[in-house]
Amino acid sequence: AQSVTQPDIHITVSEGASLELRCNYSYGATPYLFWYVQSPGQGLQLLLKYFSGDTLVQGIKGFEAEFKRSQSSFNLRKPSVHWSDAAEYFCAVQVGGGADGLTFGKGTHLIIQP
Amino acid sequence: SQTIHQWPATLVQPVGSPLSLECTVEGTSNPNLYWYRQAAGRGLQLLFYSVGIGQISSEVPQNLSASRPQDRQFILSSKKLLLSDSGFYLCAWAGSYNEQFFGPGTRLTVL
Numbered sequence: 395a396q397s398v399t400q401p402d403i404h405i406t407v408s409e410g411a412s413l414e415l416r417c418n419y420s421y422g423a424t425p426y427l428f429w430y431v432q433s434p435g436q437g438l439q440l441l442l443k444y445f446s447g448d449t450l451v452q453g454i455k456g457f458e459a460e461f462k463r464s465q466s467s468f469n470l471r472k473p474s475v476h477w478s479d480a481a482e483y484f485c486a487v488q489v490g491g492g493a494d495g496l497t498f499g500k501g502t503h504l505i506i507q508p
Numbered sequence: 509s510q511t512i513h514q515w516p517a518t519l520v521q522p523v524g525s526p527l528s529l530e531c532t533v534e535g536t537s538n539p540n541l542y543w544y545r546q547a548a549g550r551g552l553q554l555l556f557y558s559v560g561i562g563q564i565s566s567e568v569p570q571n572l573s574a575s576r577p578q579d580r581q582f583i584l585s586s587k588k589l590l591l592s593d594s595g596f597y598l599c600a601w602a603g604s605y606n607e608q609f610f611g612p613g614t615r616l617t618v619l
Contacts, residue, residue, distance in 0.1 A: 428607060437598055437610040438552075445605055484551065488606050493540045495554035495567065496608055 396421040396487050400499035407475050408507045415470040415502050417485030425487040427468040428496065429459055432482045441483075444468060455479070480506045510535035514599050514611040521618055527572075527586040529614050531599030534580065540602040541582040543574055546613075547595045558582060594618045 397420045407413050419425060426445050430438040442453025449461040459470045468485060482503050486496040511534045521527060533539055543555040554567045556574035564574050571590050575583045582599055594617050600608040 426606060437612045440607055440609065443605065443607050493557060493559045495542050495544070495557050498551040500551040
């Protein structure tokens with residue numbers, strides 16, 4: 395079965411600094427990959443997705459992610475964070491493009507320092 | 509555009525009481541629908557998914573059940589709640605590449 399690891403439970407970044415959130419997956423083939431953001435008490439919002447093709451994908455709110463097959467990683471990046479980026483970030487995978495649900499990592503809590 | 513609704517937004521129920529959470533989707537036909545649970549400090553766990561009316565797949569054996577009586581309606585139920593059923597319940601529908609779009613969630617507290 396596939397699994398997703400987000401090794402950082404909490405990350406603190408100063409406003410205006412760059413950000414990288416790590417995500418590693420375990421699966422024999424290339425799954426579909428997603429990043430979601432969750433504000434406190436809210437549902438999840440899709441930031442970006444990767445299915446195939448260009449390994450650098452652009453998302454909403456200035457985020458991007460890079461798929462690295464050799465490292466089984468799909469790290470999320472932003473060049474300059476804003477205080478409004480403080481939230482919980484989840485990486486997820488889905489196998490085969492079928493009807494199966496997503497497998498999520500446990501999330502990374504992003505704290506923005508002024 | 510598509511919209512997904514969940515209600516109630518919050519719910520406090522005693523142990524042993526029944527549960528019914530509802531999810532409806534607007535603006536799409538025959539969507540794949542999903543129920544997830546998010547326990548405190550943990551990621552999301554897939555509970556059920558449905559590819560059509562009356563078709564339910566269960567991912568985790570538990571105290572809960574799901575039903576899909578109409579194309580865009582998905583219901584999560586329990587006959588007798590347990591303390592361990594507390595959590596944040598999220599409904600989602602799937603787009604064309606199975607990217608999933610989530611509702612606002614229901615916060616369930618079982619006392």
